[in-house]
Amino acid sequence: MSLLKAYFALLFLLCVNVFAKKDVNGDFYVGRNQMIYRTEELSQEKFLAYSPLSNGTHLREAVKNILVPRVVGSAGHTMVRDYIASDLRDLNWNVEIDKFHETVPILGKLHFHNIIARLNPDAERYLVLACHYDSKYFEEFEFLGATDSAVPCAMLLNMAHVLQEALEPFRNSKLSLMFIFFDGEEAFKEWGPNDSIYGARHLAKRWEDDGTINRLDMLVLLDLIGAADPTFYNFFPNTEAWYSRLISLEERLSNADMLDHYISNGISRQYPNRYFQPNTMRSSFVEDDHIPFLKRNVPILHLITLPFPSVWHTKDDNESIIDYLATENIARILRLFIMEYLLSSQHSE
Ligand SMILES: *[C@@H]1O[C@H](CO)[C@@H](O)[C@H](O)[C@H]1NC(C)=O
Ligand SMILES: *[C@@H]1O[C@H](CO)[C@@H](O)[C@H](O)[C@H]1NC(C)=O
Numbered sequence: 001m002s003l004l005k006a007y008f009a010l011l012f013l014l015c016v017n018v019f020a021k022k023d024v025n026g027d028f029y030v031g032r033n034q035m036i037y038r039t040e041e042l043s044q045e046k047f048l049a050y051s052p053l054s055n056g057t058h059l060r061e062a063v064k065n066i067l068v069p070r071v072v073g074s075a076g077h078t079m080v081r082d083y084i085a086s087d088l089r090d091l092n093w094n095v096e097i098d099k100f101h102e103t104v105p106i107l108g109k110l111h112f113h114n115i116i117a118r119l120n121p122d123a124e125r126y127l128v129l130a131c132h133y134d135s136k137y138f139e140e141f142e143f144l145g146a147t148d149s150a151v152p153c154a155m156l157l158n159m160a161h162v163l164q165e166a167l168e169p170f171r172n173s174k175l176s177l178m179f180i181f182f183d184g185e186e187a188f189k190e191w192g193p194n195d196s197i198y199g200a201r202h203l204a205k206r207w208e209d210d211g212t213i214n215r216l217d218m219l220v221l222l223d224l225i226g227a228a229d230p231t232f233y234n235f236f237p238n239t240e241a242w243y244s245r246l247i248s249l250e251e252r253l254s255n256a257d258m259l260d261h262y263i264s265n266g267i268s269r270q271y272p273n274r275y276f277q278p279n280t281m282r283s284s285f286v287e288d289d290h291i292p293f294l295k296r297n298v299p300i301l302h303l304i305t306l307p308f309p310s311v312w313h314t315k316d317d318n319e320s321i322i323d324y325l326a327t328e329n330i331a332r333i334l335r336l337f338i339m340e341y342l343l344s345s346q347h348s349e
């Protein structure tokens, strides 16, 4: 994402709109194509069934497999792409590779490959989770990009593994789950409209042309996750009801003592030290892979750590920065969110 926009975001952090922390269970909201949705809290039975699910061993294994230099066109890039695709194919997901080529600054003509994985390839609608799997090219040093975005990609693979059984009913449902691993998010020379988010721009255009874009309920983009003490914000009024579910799930998991080492200054986390902040930054956003979809009216949740991790775009964004407890906590909240979304939205017309 762009540095300039990030500075603006930080500036606006000081003058955000705080929306009242209300109980939004049962909130109605208008989605794409004026469809009416209703958020609905997971039943206690399902909450208790899904909350303990996790596999930290698998998460670390996935990070290890992705955390190599993976600049577009490099051997590491091909390796990571093959790993992501085969990991999901092994779980019986439908995996499509969206290939295209473009000439970029410095490196010239490159072949890009977005990875699109669908739990049910024939679904009418999708909840989409996304991250980017390319790493940024730096001339002076080898960049690993743990938070940017090896960890977010590993979190998606881990989610598919951990929720394998819970997701079974959504293999042949009208509403299903899709993952997108975008290629070419990073700029090669300097962030700008023509040098950044290559994969996202290509895919949004292609899906606008063939109508697929109308089948995306919402795009949840994960970025810059993996360091300690992340905080997230909502950016878009039309997804506030869903963002509020993340806040409520963090609270619910905290109350149930289901978050690992969920303490700050010796006590269980309270605001402002929680992960999902109850603020909307209406007048600011960070440029990222969601932009081409946002421009085409796809509802967006942009789950990016703000302020950015201190190691952002430095050689220190490596394995040593990863806080697995925090990452696992975020992953746990997201897993419940996915289940809540799929269960409560499957009948929405
Ligand atoms: C957790 O993941 C590891 C590594 O992928 C796997 O060997 C193990 O069977 C998994 N554990 C459970 C309980 O699924
Ligand atoms: C981006 O590319 C378009 C089309 O080639 C061009 O018209 C535009 O000026 C470029 N924008 C920038 C900022 O380079």
Ligand SMILES: *[C@@H]1O[C@H](CO)[C@@H](O)[C@H](O)[C@H]1NC(C)=O
Pocket: 311, 315, 316, 317, 318, 319, 320, 321
């Ligand atoms: C990883 O980052 C740490 C600091 O976060 C740094 O001390 C170390 O040199 C880095 N390792 C590599 C291999 O660059």
Ligand SMILES: [Zn+2]
Pocket: 001, 136, 148, 186, 313
């Ligand atoms: Zn980056």
